[in-house]
Amino acid sequence: MANRRDSRIEPSFEGPPRTGSSTGLSVSEEDRVVPSNRKAPAKRKPAKGKSSRGGRGRSRRGLFGVLGRLFYWCFVLAIWGGIAVAGIVVYYGAKMPAATTWSIPDRAPNIKIVSVDGQLLANRGMSGGEAVGLHEMSPYIPEAVIAIEDRRFYSHFGIDPIGLSRAMVTNLVGGHFSQGGSTLTQQLAKNLFLTPDRTLERKVQEVLLALWLEHKHTKDQILEMYLNRVYFGSGAYGVEAASRRYFGKSARDVTLSEAALLAGLLKAPSRLSPARDPKAAEERSQLVLAAMRDEGKISDKELKTALSAPATRSPSYWTGSENYVADTIMEELPDLIGDVRGDIVVDSTVDLTLQKLAEQSIRRLIDESGKKLNVTQGALVSIDDSGAVRAMVGGYDYSTSQFDRASEARRQPGSAFKPFVYMAALEAGRTPDSVRNDAPIKIGNWTPDNYGGKYFGKVTLATALAKSLNSVAAQLTMEVGPNAVVEAAHRMGIQSDLLANTSIALGTSEVTPLELTSAYVPFANGGYKPDIHFIRRVTTTGGKVLYDSGGGSAPRVVKPEIVGMMNSMMTGTVETGTAKKAAFAWPSAGKTGTSQNSRDAWFVGYTANLTTGVWFGNDDGTPMKKVTGGALPAQAWHEFMVAAHEGVPVRPLPGTWKSTPADTIVPDEIPSADNSQPAPVPAASVGQQAPAVSAARPPAPVRVARPAQTVDAEGLGMPEDGGATASIKHPVPPGSVGGPLKKRQTSILDILGGG
Secondary structure: OHHHHHOOOOOOOOOOOOOOOOOOOOOOHHHOOOOOOOOOOOOOOOOHHHHHHHHHHHHHHHHHHHHHHHHHHHHHHHHHHHHHHHHHHHHHHHOOOOHHHOOOOOOOOEEEEEOOOOOEEEEEEOOOOOOOOOOOOOOHHHHHHHHHHOOOOOOOOOOOHHHHHHHHHHHHHHOOOOOOOOOHHHHHHHHHHOOOOOOHHHHHHHHHHHHHHHHHOOHHHHHHHHHHHOEOOOOOEOHHHHHHHHHOOOHHHOOHHHHHHHHHHOOOHHHHOOOOOHHHHHHHHHHHHHHHHHOOOOOHHHHHHHHOOOOOOOOOOOOOOHHHHHHHHHHHHHHHHOOOOOOEEEEEOOOHHHHHHHHHHHHHHHHHHHHHHOOOEEEEEEEEOOOEEEEEEOOOOOOOOOOOOOOOOOEOOHHHHHHHHHHHHHHOOOOOOOEEEEOOOOEOOEOOOOHHHOOOEEEEHHHHHHOOOHHHHHHHHHHHOHHHHHHHHHHHOOOOOOOOOHHHHHOOOOEOHHHHHHHHHHHHHOOEOOOOEOEEEEEEOOOOEEEEOOOOOOOEOOOHHHHHHHHHHHHHHHHOOOOHHHOOOOOOEEEEEEOHHHOEEEEEEEOOOEEEEEEEEOOOOOOOOOOOOOOHHHHHHHHHHHHHOOOOOOOOOOOOOOOOOHHHOOOOOOOOOOOOOOOOOOOOOOOOOOOOOOOOOOOOOOOOOOOOOOOEEOOEEOOOOOOOOHHHHOOOOOOOOOOOOOOOOOOHHHHHHOO
C-alpha cells in the first residue's frame, strides 16, 4: 500500500512539465479562462534578413487584400443595387395594366376640308394634319430626325445604354439636368401613354413601354408613328400639319433645309418655332444639318446648298381667308355627324379660286384706301342659287384676327335693308310705278333725312329705291306697318331679331353679312329660299359616306310677280342708281347701304347665278371718311363678280316686269310676271354644278288683284296706288306725315330708334 501511495503522481499546474513525463499533460497560459498575472517570456527577435523578407510578403498580401475586399464589396453592392432596381421596376410595373391589354391608342382624328374641286382648304382636329406614310414623306425628314435625336435608332433595342450613360455623365459634370437619354422609342411611349412629368415612376414605365413597342413593332413602324404624332410647335402635331403650318406645303414636298428645321423643333417646339423665333429656329436647323453630315446622310455639297437656303419666315397663326370657312364648317360638323371618331374628309361648297379672288379684292382695297378713308376691315359672302356658299372672307387677315365678321359680326345694314320694305309694300298692292312725294317728313318724333339732304319731290317707287330715298322708305313702312316689314325679312332669310319700329325702314336693326346676303338669294333664283350650307358631303378616308346634303327642295317664299317687280327696281340701282360702279356685262341687281356717319358700308347684289354681299367698316365702330355702299363695297363686288362670271353664258334675272304707260293701266289688275316660270336650276357658273333647288313646282294660282286699300298711317289718310295717273286723282303725301301715334308700350330701344 505504501508503495502504491508513494508511486502516485499528483497533477501540477505550475511550472514546466517534468522531464521525462510520459503523459506530457500541461496547461498553458492560453488555456486559462482567467489569465494569470505572470508575464509571458519574451520572444526572441528573428534574424535581420528573415524579418525584411517577411515584411515585404505581408505588404503584398495587404495590398491584394484591400483590392480584393474592394472588389468584393463592389460586387455585393452591385447585386444589392440590381435587386433594388428590380424591386423598383417590379413595384412600378405592377401599378401598370397587364401587358396583354396594352395597345396603341388611336391617333387624334384629322378633319380634311377640301374645296369643290378637291383642293385642300384646311386640316382641323387635334393633329391638324393627316397621317403620312414613311415612304410617302420626304426622305430628308426621317434622316434629319434620326441624326439629331437618336443616331443609333436602328441598332438599339428601345433603350440606348451608350446614350443614357453619356447623358448621365454630362448631367453629373454640369450639375444640372441638361441632357436626356431617351430614344425615339421612349419618346413615342411617353407621347402615346404617359404624362410629361419627370418622375421616377414615369421613367420606369417609359422604359417598359419602349421595350414593349420594340417587341411588337418594326423600327420603321415606330418611326412612322412618332413622326405622325410628335408636337412641332404652333399647334401642329405630326409632320404633315407642321409642313402645312410652316411651309404651306405637304410633308411629301419638304426640302432638305426645311426637314432640318422640322427636326430641330423637337428639342423645344414652342420656343424654337419659326412663328415665334425665326432666328433660333434657323440656328437649330444648322446644327441638324451638321449632324446629318457627320452621320453621312448628306454630302458637303448638299450641306452647303441647304445652309445657303433663305431662312423660313412663318406667320404667327394660320393665314388665308379659307380658314374662316374651315372654322364655320367645324362648328356645323357635330350637328351633321356627331362626334368625329376617325379621319374624315369634308367636301365643302367653296370654290378656292373664288375664295382667293375675294380675299385679294378686300385686301387690295384696304391696302390702297384704308389709311385715307379710315377703313381697317372688310367681309365678303357669295352664295349660289342653291344656297351653297362659294366664297366667304371674314376679315382683312386671318392670321391677325380669327374673328369672322361675315358670320358673327352684327352691324346695321342701312339702306341695304330697304328691299324688304319695298317687297312688303308690293305684296300689299303697290307697284314700282306707284308715286310718293320725296320731301322732308316727320313721323312722330322721328325725322328721316335723305343722304346729303337732297329731295326729289314726286318719284316712283322704282326711282326711290334706285336712289335710296329715306323719306319714301319711311312712308312705305308706315303704310304697311313695321311688323309686315319684319315678317318679310324673316321670311326671306334674316335670322337676327328685328325691332318692329318705324326706323327699321333705314336698317337700324343689326344683321350679319352672311344672313343679309342669304336673304337676297330668293330674288336671284325666282323666289325660293334654300338652306344656306358650306358642306356638300362628309366621308371617311375609306370612302364611306357619313353625310350628303343632297339636292333637296326649297320652299317658295315670294311670289314670282313680286320677284319680277323687285328685280326690275333693283336693276335700276346698278344701272342708274347708287351702285353704278358695280355694273358689268351681266344682268345684275342689288342695293347699297350706309349706316349713320359711315360706320358701315354695304353692297349686296346678284345675278342669276350668284348673290354676293360686301361690307366695309371698323371693328370698334369708328366712322369711315364718307365711305358709302356705292364706293368700296361696289368696287369689290364688281371685281369679284366679273372674275366669277368669266366665260360663263349670260343669263337674265328671273321674272319680268315692265312699266305700264298711264293710259293703259287697268285698275283691277296688277302687272305680274310669267307665273309659269319653274324654279331655276343653278348653273355651273362658279366652277362646279350646284345641286338643284327644286326641279318642279305647282303653278302659282292666278291672282285677281283688287285696288290697293287706303292705309291709315297712324290717323293720316294715304292714297291708293295706281300708276302715273293715280297721282293726279289722289294727292301725294304731304311734306309732313306726322301726327299723334296710337298709345302703346314703348321700349327704350323704340325711343332710341325713333319708334
